[in-house]
Amino acid sequence: MNILILAAGTRNKIVQYFKRTFDGIGNVVATDASTLGPAIYDADKYYIVPPINGPGYIERIIDICKKEEISGVLSLIDPELSLLATNEDKFKAVGTTVVGSSYELCEMALDKMQMYKWLKEHGYNCARSWMEKDAFYKAVDEGIVTYPVFVKPYRGSASISISKVYDRETIDVLFAHEDDLMIQELLKGQEIGADVYIDMITGEVVSIFTKKKIKMRAGETDKSVSFKDPELFALIEEFVLEAGYRGQIDIDIFEINGQYYISEVNPRFGGGYPHAYESGCDHMQLILNNLNGVVNHKNIAAYDEGIYMMKYNEVKIIRGGGTVID
Ligand SMILES: Nc1ncnc2c1ncn2[C@@H]1O[C@H](COP(=O)(O)OP(=O)(O)O)[C@@H](O)[C@H]1O
Numbered sequence: 001m002n003i004l005i006l007a008a009g010t011r012n013k014i015v016q017y018f019k020r021t022f023d024g025i026g027n028v029v030a031t032d033a034s035t036l037g038p039a040i041y042d043a044d045k046y047y048i049v050p051p052i053n054g055p056g057y058i059e060r061i062i063d064i065c066k067k068e069e070i071s072g073v074l075s076l077i078d079p080e081l082s083l084l085a086t087n088e089d090k091f092k093a094v095g096t097t098v099v100g101s102s103y104e105l106c107e108m109a110l111d112k113m114q115m116y117k118w119l120k121e122h123g124y125n126c127a128r129s130w131m132e133k134d135a136f137y138k139a140v141d142e143g144i145v146t147y148p149v150f151v152k153p154y155r156g157s158a159s160i161s162i163s164k165v166y167d168r169e170t171i172d173v174l175f176a177h178e179d180d181l182m183i184q185e186l187l188k189g190q191e192i193g194a195d196v197y198i199d200m201i202t203g204e205v206v207s208i209f210t211k212k213k214i215k216m217r218a219g220e221t222d223k224s225v226s227f228k229d230p231e232l233f234a235l236i237e238e239f240v241l242e243a244g245y246r247g248q249i250d251i252d253i254f255e256i257n258g259q260y261y262i263s264e265v266n267p268r269f270g271g272g273y274p275h276a277y278e279s280g281c282d283h284m285q286l287i288l289n290n291l292n293g294v295v296n297h298k299n300i301a302a303y304d305e306g307i308y309m310m311k312y313n314e315v316k317i318i319r320g321g322g323t324v325i326d
């Protein structure tokens with residue numbers, strides 16, 4: 001029973017947690033496009049692979065799965081999730097399960113406008129959004145939305161090019177300089193992160209960890225504290241089941257005057273997952289169980305409230321550039 005982690009990058013903790021869970025059971029194999037991706041050095045074995053959009057990429061990953069007898073494969077970066085979902089059958093053919101959600105859900109996660117439309121159609125609280133600035137101005141005139149608003153690229157990530165905007169002039173300037181922007185109602189409240197595991201055999205939501213974000217840095221949660229609210233767990237469960245996610249997901253939520261608003265979903269291990277794991281939500285074990293054909297049972301809120309996470313920097317030192325296994 002071996003697992004393959006793609007695009008391991010700087011996610012050393014994720015690799016270390018898998019190593020702990022797979023200790024004595026199998027290998028944790030990692031890939032990166034660079035020999036200077038520190039997380040690969042925490043794996044049992046690693047491969048340097050072409051960029052995900054390069055020629056022959058997926059064939060290369062499937063070769064690794066065959067050679068290393070990989071049971072489960074997952075990626076830690078958004079653009080690769082759809083690629084894995086599309087090639088699910090090719091992985092199946094070599095005995096590898098893709099630990100992830102469907103192609104449609106991975107695509108929806110990349111497109112904030114599509115996500116908004118889905119949430120609205122299904123009756124979930126979410127920030128009203130516009131792609132057309134004229135439609136937005138009309139909504140301002142009609143009193144549907146007021147400044148300040150939030151402007152961001154509709155396929156953005158890592159909080160790049162996000163801005164809080166106070167007037168029409170600024171919207172005009174931003175839209176003149178950048179394509180593919182969207183305007184969103186400003187959500188003003190407590191930001192929350194949820195780390196959720198959906199059993200890959202039954203589709204049931206089996207684990208939820210929720211944290212209040214205390215401080216964000218470069219689009220990531222830097223400090224957070226665990227909390228529990230049965231109402232929020234119920235909302236997450238309803239949303240996740242209705243959409244049909246599978247495996248590990250990360251959800252951004254806002255709490256505004258006692259109401260929860262769903263902001264976005266990353267159908268993978270989020271950057272703040274170590275908080276969940278260190279608080280007792282071991283989703284690596286849930287993945288291992290599923291890969292063994294074992295169903296996980298519902299164990300929601302299996303952690304204490306008031307556990308704080310503070311991120312800090314680490315360094316990895318290697319000599320001679322490492323040995324690339326091929
Ligand atoms: N409508 C909004 N109102 C207030 N803050 C927002 C809004 N949308 C996004 N943000 C803030 O910007 C961050 C990044 O936006 P997000 O939509 O999560 O995109 P991504 O994480 O893909 O860059 C969020 O974590 C949140 O802090």
Ligand SMILES: [Mg+2]
Nearest residue numbers: 158159252264
């Ligand atoms: Mg986000």
